[in-house]
Amino acid sequence: MIEIRGVSKIFQEEKAVTGLSLTVPKGAIYGLLGSNGAGKTTLLKMLAGIYRPDTGSVKVGGQPVYESPEVKRSLFFMPDSPYFFQQATMKSMAEFYRSIYTQWSQKRYEELVTVFRLDPRRRLSRFSKGMQRQAAFLLALSCKPDALIMDEPIDGLDPVMRRQIKNLLFQEVAERELTVLISSHNLREIEDLCDHVGIMHEGRMLVEKDLDDLKADTHKIQVAFRDVRHAAALESKLQILHQEQRGSVSLYIVKGERERISQAFHVYDPYVYDLLPLTLEEIFIYEMGDAGYDAQPIIL
Numbered sequence: 001m002i003e004i005r006g007v008s009k010i011f012q013e014e015k016a017v018t019g020l021s022l023t024v025p026k027g028a029i030y031g032l033l034g035s036n037g038a039g040k041t042t043l044l045k046m047l048a049g050i051y052r053p054d055t056g057s058v059k060v061g062g063q064p065v066y067e068s069p070e071v072k073r074s075l076f077f078m079p080d081s082p083y084f085f086q087q088a089t090m091k092s093m094a095e096f097y098r099s100i101y102t103q104w105s106q107k108r109y110e111e112l113v114t115v116f117r118l119d120p121r122r123r124l125s126r127f128s129k130g131m132q133r134q135a136a137f138l139l140a141l142s143c144k145p146d147a148l149i150m151d152e153p154i155d156g157l158d159p160v161m162r163r164q165i166k167n168l169l170f171q172e173v174a175e176r177e178l179t180v181l182i183s184s185h186n187l188r189e190i191e192d193l194c195d196h197v198g199i200m201h202e203g204r205m206l207v208e209k210d211l212d213d214l215k216a217d218t219h220k221i222q223v224a225f226r227d228v229r230h231a232a233a234l235e236s237k238l239q240i241l242h243q244e245q246r247g248s249v250s251l252y253i254v255k256g257e258r259e260r261i262s263q264a265f266h267v268y269d270p271y272v273y274d275l276l277p278l279t280l281e282e283i284f285i286y287e288m289g290d291a292g293y294d295a296q297p298i299i300l
């Protein structure tokens with residue numbers, strides 16, 4: 001559905017995105033993670049047809065986005081702060097979107113107005129930040145796009161609304177194979193929502209995987225050896241993302257196949273060996289550390 005191939009974007013001297021490729025299959029929910037300034041918003045704006053890529057191609061349904069108004073009408077882009085016209089109400093924004101999106105569903109709009117309990121005649125500028133977010137979702141879903149592209153969409157929503165919106169997204173994906181691309185720093189949200197994840201850093205894609213595969217590929221291991229000198233030998237055999245000592249127990253974050261890792265450790269006959277589940281937040285921090293983007297101590 002979404003195919004980005006070798007895309008680059010430079011602003012003045014600033015390389016925002018460099019030779020990046022990404023694929024999102026139809027009906028998938030893809031989470032785009034990355035450090036601040038990694039190029040996520042720039043990538044989303046190229047995908048939405050707002051920026052023209054300097055090199056490479058951005059296609060949706062096989063058609064290039066930037067050149068095609070028709071393809072743009074099949075997408076809905078939600079920027080990190082919702083944009084509405086001055087003086088606009090939800091009703092007037094609905095009229096605007098209805099005139100642009102041929103797939104607009106008035107029935108869906110009315111259903112959603114009832115669910116969200118927002119007054120369609122009230123000025124959007126008088127809504128709270130969270131209510132504006134809700135209004136943006138409501139309008140986006142009423143447009144019935146084939147792909148929904150969202151930059152930091154969860155910010156400012158209360159937990160009940162988050163669950164509500166998550167359920168609505170799942171429903172759209174299950175019923176009509178909506179394709180979703182979300183950029184977020186909220187890893188817990190991404191973990192709950194997404195089936196594919198990409199991690200960006202300095203304009204490039206560091207890792208791109210199925211979330212289950214990503215978790216299956218990175219492991220947290222607690223181990224204690226009878227002879228501590230064994231630890232050094234392991235470094236040449238395994239891709240260790242992180243290691244720390246907690247008394248006599250060592251904690252390792254290791255990339256690779258579970259069985260192979262277990263075999264490598266068991267050569268040294270550890271008296272403790274536990275494989276523990278890893279959260280997406282841990283994977284993110286260790287992957288970024290591996291790319292040289294470590295959390296430095298900031299207490300001065």
Ligand SMILES: Nc1ncnc2c1ncn2[C@@H]1O[C@H](COP(=O)(O)OP(=O)(O)OP(=O)(O)O)[C@@H](O)[C@H]1O
Pocket residue numbers: 011012014015016034035036037038039040041042043
């Ligand atoms: N319009 C612009 N003009 C000049 N430089 C820009 C512009 N937009 C983005 N950049 C630069 O491109 C790089 C990537 O920015 P971008 O906003 O895409 O990152 P991001 O991953 O969305 O960051 P964050 O997570 O902090 O929101 C940054 O170095 C930024 O300064």
